Amino acid sequence: MDTLEKRLVRLARKGDTRAFAEIVELYKDKIFHLAYRMLSNRHEAEDVVQDTFLRVYRNLDRYDDNQKFSTWIYRIGTNLCIDRLRKRKPSYSLDAEMTEQEGIDGYAMIPSDDRTPESYLIVSETQRMVHEAINSLPAKYKTVMILRYLQDMSLQEISDVLDMPVTTIKTRVHRGREFLRKKLERKI
Amino acid sequence: MDCKQAVSLMHDLLDDDLDRECAKELKAHMLECPACRERFRQLEEADRLLYGFNHRLQPTSDDLTDRIMSVIPKPRQQSALLVWVKRHPAITVAAVFVLVMMTSALSMWNADKQLMVKGAHLDGVVIENNKVIVPSDKVVAGDLTIHNGMAEVYGQVQGDVTVIDGKVFQASTANISGSVHQIDEALGWIWYQITNLFGSGPSLP
Structure with missing residues (x-):
């Protein structure tokens, strides 16, 4: 399943830029959507996509063939997103948020370009709420939830990408889901 | 089964990570606990909303690939000879050996x-x-x-x-x-x- 990517990687290692361009074509949308959901900012998301591929290119020699290529590139992309989120705002605990019920929401502090094209793409009120609910998740839960729901990954795949035990991922999905359930309570 | 345990099993169920036995127990609990039934309905709905949100995807800029390709460093242009040498190490060694022998024989000839x-x-x-x-x-x-x-x-x-x-x-x-x-x-x-x-x-x- 992953053989096409592996073949392209082998060619790109030898300096074949066209093979690398094909890798970019295969993954730019996936990484963009991951980054866009993580950062809610189109410009930043495209920066992350660019940085991801630059890092992939520089580390082609270090890519281990036994690993799925998608896992590797998602790991790079996810880490870049998390770095950006960390620089952006102070981290806060999800537990604190959950016990204080409707406290100050994290998303109030996150810059977002909601008023740009996204505002007419999010047509329904429900869509807007889901968007805001995901945005308000603390980074470590946000990452897991985006990989789980918006990238359609299994718990095992998420665990491979984030290099964390499956049990940790499971706990985070559970907590993230509870968090979103409360956020969306009015809608459901 | 208490409600706390039931909630944990609900999440496992939504993650497709619950065996039949536990699923039966959970079902039995929910049949007699309206609060858990409501809780599960909400979680399922949140799950559905999240999956539905997936489809609202924005396209990337048209020139994104070109931009990426313009920032990656150009590969070092290896000379054809170097590539050939790397591909045929045995022939290269043999050629070098013959060359050394020839020059030494020639120099002996010329020195005389x-x-x-x-x-x-x-x-x-x-x-x-x-x-x-x-x-x-x-x-x-x-x-x-x-x-x-x-x-x-x-x-x-x-x-x-x-x-x-x-x-x-x-x-x-x-x-x-x-x-x-x-x-x-x-x-x-x-x-x-x-x-x-x-x-x-x-x-x-």
Whole structure:
């Protein structure tokens, strides 16, 4: 399943830029959507996509063939997103948020370009709420939830990408889901 | 089963990570606990909303690929020779070996430009410029070998006369008991070296 990517990687290692361009074509949308959901900012998301591929290119020699290529590139992309989120705002605990019920929401502090094209793409009120609910998740839960729901990954795949035990991922999905359930309570 | 346990199982169910036995227990609990039924309905709905949100995806900029390709460093252009060498290490080693051997053989050949006279008893031999003369009243006991020079034999040689890269002139008075060889070419020189190596006196094919 992953053989096409592996073949392209082998060619790109030898300096074949066209093979690398094909890798970019295969993954730019996936990484963009991951980054866009993580950062809610189109410009930043495209920066992350660019940085991801630059890092992939520089580390082609270090890519281990036994690993799925998608896992590797998602790991790079996810880490870049998390770095950006960390620089952006102070981290806060999800537990604190959950016990204080409707406290100050994290998303109030996150810059977002909601008023740009996204505002007419999010047509329904429900869509807007889901968007805001995901945005308000603390980074470590946000990452897991985006990989789980918006990238359609299994718990095992998420665990491979984030290099964390499956049990940790499971706990985070559970907590993230509870968090979103409360956020969306009015809608459901 | 208490409600806290039930909620944990609900999440496992939504993650497709619950075995049949536990699922049955959860179902039994929910049938008699309206609060958990409501909780599960909400979680399922949140799940559905999240999956539905997936479809609202924005396209990337058209020029994103070009932008990425313009920032990646250009690959070092390897010369065709280097690539070939990397692909054929054995042939390369063999070629280098042959080259080294050829140059050393050639340099040996070229270094032999000066006159060299070899022989067991050279007392009577006269050397003028690059001419080796055996005067008519002299006797050379043994072989006489001359490199890069002329040989003029007037007297007696009790053995072979070998001239490499040169000429032999035998006067009528000359008396050579062995044979006379003239070697002019590289090939002959190599043959001479080989036959010399195996002990027997030089003899050209």
